[in-house]
Amino acid sequence: MDVNYKILDTQRITDYISTSANEVSVENIILYSGADKLRVYPALFELEQSGWLEVVEREELGAPSVVRKKRNEDK
Structure with a gap:
């Protein structure tokens, strides 16, 4: 069975961002999320587009340097 590393790394990135209370530097995502550093920027682009x-x-x-999970607009 093949492992889809793109999906796995995207999940690691979303998990890391979700555990942060506010903004996260892309440098910290690369260092601490566990995702392959070459997949971080493409994943962030896709998450922004979605x-x-x-x-x-x-x-x-x-290129993004600081990101955060999008807040709900209905507050």
């Missing part, structure tokens, strides 16, 4: 995640700060070329 509406699960919002980017709080971006680097000069547009």
Whole structure:
């Protein structure tokens, strides 16, 4: 049986972000989530596109540097 590492790493990233009370640096996601560092940025892009995640700060070329789980709009 093949393991889908993309799904596994995306789950590790969402778990790590969900356990954080507020914003999370992408550097900390890379260091502490357990996800393969080469899959972090593509996964964050997909999570942002799906509406699960919002980017709080971006680097000069547009890569996310700080993210957080998207808050419910109906507060």
